Amino acid sequence: MTPQRASELKKEYEEDLFERVIPFWERHSLDREQGGYFSCLERDGTVFDTDKFAWMQGREVWGFSRLCTLYGERMPERRPAWLDAARLGAQFLRAHGRAPNGDWYFALDRAGKPLVEPYNIFSDCFISLGLAEYFRASGEQWALDTALATYRRIGERLPRPKGAWTKQIGENRPLAAMALPMMQIWMAWELRGLLPESDAEHMIDENVDRIFRLHVDRELRTVFERVLPDGSHPESMDGRLLNPGHALEVLWFILRIAGERGDRRMIDDIVDIMLWCIERGWDEKYGGIFYYRDYRNFPTEKLESDMKLWWVHAEALCAFLLATRLTGSAEHERWFERIHEYTFARFPDREHGEWYGYLDRRGEVSQTLKGGKWKGFFHVPRALFTCIGWLSQMEGDHAAG
Structure with missing residues (x-):
């Protein structure tokens, strides 16, 4: 790929990320009244379900925190809003997300009342990573302590990730x-x-x-x-x-x-x-x-x-x-x-x-939705800022990425 083509693509990806993707979630996803994030968003950002899915909360904490650590120095005017958005999700999870045994519920209602048991280990994975990145962005020690405790608990669960909620009879076909x-x-x-x-x-x-x-x-x-x-x-x-x-x-x-x-x-x-x-x-x-x-x-x-x-x-x-x-x-x-x-x-x-x-x-x-139970603020921004970093290197700016 020529440096010129890398520059063209970088400009296109930056425009999409900073002018269309991030602002959409900042405008429509942040629940300023009860904390955390709405992920069920129609095409224009209308919220069509206020339930909060824990793995989507963890992913969005990670996304806004990563924006702080990746672009905070280059875009200092936007960092406070990103950190505020990350804190909104981190504090909601801190207050409401964990079951008594330390695992993380899969779904909560808008106010944080648990709706679905902690059957899905991927909720724990994304929350661990979200809080770890939030620690890097904020310096708040509780976030790192919780992230590492969750990481250790994930290790304990690996032999049987869904625990009591496993549906398959593993000894007959242990896929x-x-x-x-x-x-x-x-x-x-x-x-x-x-x-x-x-x-x-x-x-x-x-x-x-x-x-x-x-x-x-x-x-x-x-x-x-x-x-x-x-x-x-x-x-x-x-x-x-x-x-x-x-x-x-x-x-x-x-x-x-x-x-x-x-x-x-x-x-x-x-x-x-x-x-x-x-x-x-x-x-x-x-x-x-x-x-x-x-x-x-x-x-x-x-x-x-x-x-x-x-x-x-x-x-x-x-x-x-x-x-x-x-x-x-x-x-x-x-x-x-x-x-x-x-x-x-x-x-x-x-x-x-x-x-x-x-x-x-x-x-x-x-489907016209922009977010739901399975789609949130994660794959699109991660792909865009990851590609932007590599394209920066390919156009010759080795300080980026």
């Missing part, structure tokens, strides 16, 4: 999903400097090995979403399930680590695997990346399989931009441009701000 090792890789990266270095590196290495050893099938040139403990995948809908967005997300996490370590062999391996994922996941008829696929091209149980989702394309942008930056591969750059063109032609709402979340197979808006 393991890729989401948890992916999450642990990102957690370890984010908690560097707050955990002992050996702990973070061990978590990274253990889970990178798990991804490559179990989920990456080199013979079939496929990354499977769910696998048995030996890495095999049963002939069932679950066993054949592919999630191109998850695969590309975890691959760019690992690629970033390989780049930092200067591991050229791993870099070359990862960028090759990325091509398997995009070639199998790309819709050649209508464009865009399918949400789910079946390895044998059978129907999946997921009725949304053919849809095009915001987060899948956001993570794919990160994956192929980083691959381009680290390797200079023309093939990966072509894929990046293809994904960029599709994404920015369809997902951003230039009238009201933010991105649409859900498109049908043809690329038409299927």
Whole structure:
């Protein structure tokens, strides 16, 4: 990618992030009366449900805190508002989010009354990371103490993450999903400097090995979403399930680590695997990346399989931009441009701000919501400021990112 092209893209991404995405959430998501954030937002920001989902609260705390730590010195006029927004969520979680055993509820009502038991360990993961980043932004020691206590509790829960709420009978088909090792890789990266270095590196290495050893099938040139403990995948809908967005997300996490370590062999391996994922996941008829696929091209149980989702394309942008930056591969750059063109032609709402979340197979808006139970202030800003950092480096500004 030429420095000129990197500058053009950086300008486009900065405009989207700072003029449309962040202001949308600042205007509509902050609950100034009872604390925390509204995540169920219509196209124009109208709140259509005031319930508060704990993992969305943790993600938004992380997002506003990261803006402070990443851009606070360069944009000092905006830092106080971002820190205030982060504090709104952090204090709400501090006051209402934890069950008596220390785990975090999945859902609360507007005032903080718990609605859904703490069955979902990903709530705890995002809250731990959100509070850790809030500590970096604010210096408030309670946030770090809570983040690390939650991190330790997550480690205790890993053998049975959902505890009493586990539905599967594991001894008969003990499928393991890729989401948890992916999450642990990102957690370890984010908690560097707050955990002992050996702990973070061990978590990274253990889970990178798990991804490559179990989920990456080199013979079939496929990354499977769910696998048995030996890495095999049963002939069932679950066993054949592919999630191109998850695969590309975890691959760019690992690629970033390989780049930092200067591991050229791993870099070359990862960028090759990325091509398997995009070639199998790309819709050649209508464009865009399918949400789910079946390895044998059978129907999946997921009725949304053919849809095009915001987060899948956001993570794919990160994956192929980083691959381009680290390797200079023309093939990966072509894929990046293809994904960029599709994404920015369809997902951003230039009238009201933010991105649409859900498109049908043809690329038409299927749901007008900008936030909900599963979509919040996370994938879009993370992708934009991550790409902005890499594009800054690619245009020659090595102080950025």
